[in-house]
């Protein structure tokens with residue numbers, strides 16, 4: 088049974104739905120890193136704050152108050168839209184989206200409907216089936232709205248259920264990025280989300296943290312016969328709290344719809360929630376149409392005229408974005424698509440890499456250290472490169488110590504770990520821990536003489552003289568062991584040959 092389940096999972100995640108093609112579009116909500124909320128002066132940095140302490144009559148939804156637009160939030164949304172190659176219309180406005188849910192203080196959310204801040208963009212992602220290629224995914228629009236309050240559903244020990252409400256999140260600027268239904272597999276959806284989050288982080292508008300709810304994703308998924316250009320009935324999937332969850336939920340949903348279609352059954356247009364523990368999607372409610380929200384222009388806010396000069400000022404601030412940077416890293420440093428993707432995954436990591444390469448002149452060595460040992464240290468300590476004590480000059484110095492034979496390749500990781508932890512210069516760590524490689528000829532010769540004279544090595548010695556050249560490796564190993572790995576292997580090799588040959 089367990090084996091069956093495993094096989095089933097592999098099938099749902101790998102095999103394309105036979106005869107059918109998946110059509111996936113993602114809607115991402117990203118909280119903006121502004122100081123204050125969207126329409127009031129309350130702090131938007133609510134993480135760790137006591138519940139209901141960052142509130143005022145506006146974000147509490149009291150009647151008779153007047154919202155004021157946060158200009159920084161508009162600027163961040165335009166910056167994002169430009170990074171996503173969108174058009175920025177000159178005229179934009181806010182609308183009321185009406186619906187009843189306890190987390191919505193006013194009974195409506197201020198959002199944007201027919202005149203968003205931007206539209207018609209695209210995002211380039213690495214093609215999961217061929218990392219040498221890229222795919223262009225359409226961006227329908229990027230618009231601005233406000234976040235809702237946070238509901239926490241509680242079940243007490245006596246089985247009583249109730250909900251707690253924290254209004255701190257209400258009114259936090261929220262950017263919605265609507266993608267075109269251009270994605271064709273769960274893997275592509277994952278690649279899209281990673282690429283999008285990397286951009287938001289590069290331009291500094293959002294933490295992109297999915298676990299903390301700063302970056303949320305809903306997916307629309309439908310199936311259609313391969314070769315068809317019309318769309319099937321779509322299902323909206325919600326409640327996914329990680330990229331992995333999005334990929335799993337989509338794989339499950341594609342398989343569920345395929346099974347229904349193959350049995351000749353109909354797909355119901357609805358919203359389904361991903362249940363992480365069970366690995367399934369469950370029906371939540373039938374999907375609302377836009378007219379259910381009774382959108383109308385927000386009467387308390389003026390329309391926005393977006394000045395062209397301002398847009399150009401914002402555009403001029405765009406840094407080199409992750410995908411162009413990835414391609415440049417491949418061309419300039421000879422990196423593989425995957426290695427380049429890892430190094431550009433954060434702007435600070437990419438900057439660290441380039442700085443270390445400038446100092447050391449050895450891109451291959453810097454890349455190897457960063458992709459293997461530095462990455463392992465970052466993962467195990469759960470921090471980002473900028474939070475570590477490691478600096479580009481440390482990595483360059485470490486590589487120089489190894490290149491010059493002062494430090495063995497074997498001891499490198501141990502030195503790196505200490506530098507990473509304490510910020511001490513590699514050379515000092517090497518000296519303090521007694522890891523300097525022994526390149527003193529006289530010292531090594533004494534060890535070699537001892538090893539060759541050891542009766543336990545007599546057989547290997549006879550083998551060598553009998554013509555078995557591989558016995559040399561045995562002696563190198565024995566000398567390394569004697570010196571606890573600190574002997575310079577090249578020098579040991581050379582000295583051994585002299586002794587044995589002479």
Ligand SMILES: [Zn+2]
Pocket residue numbers: 124127128129141142143144145146147258
């Ligand atoms: Zn407020």
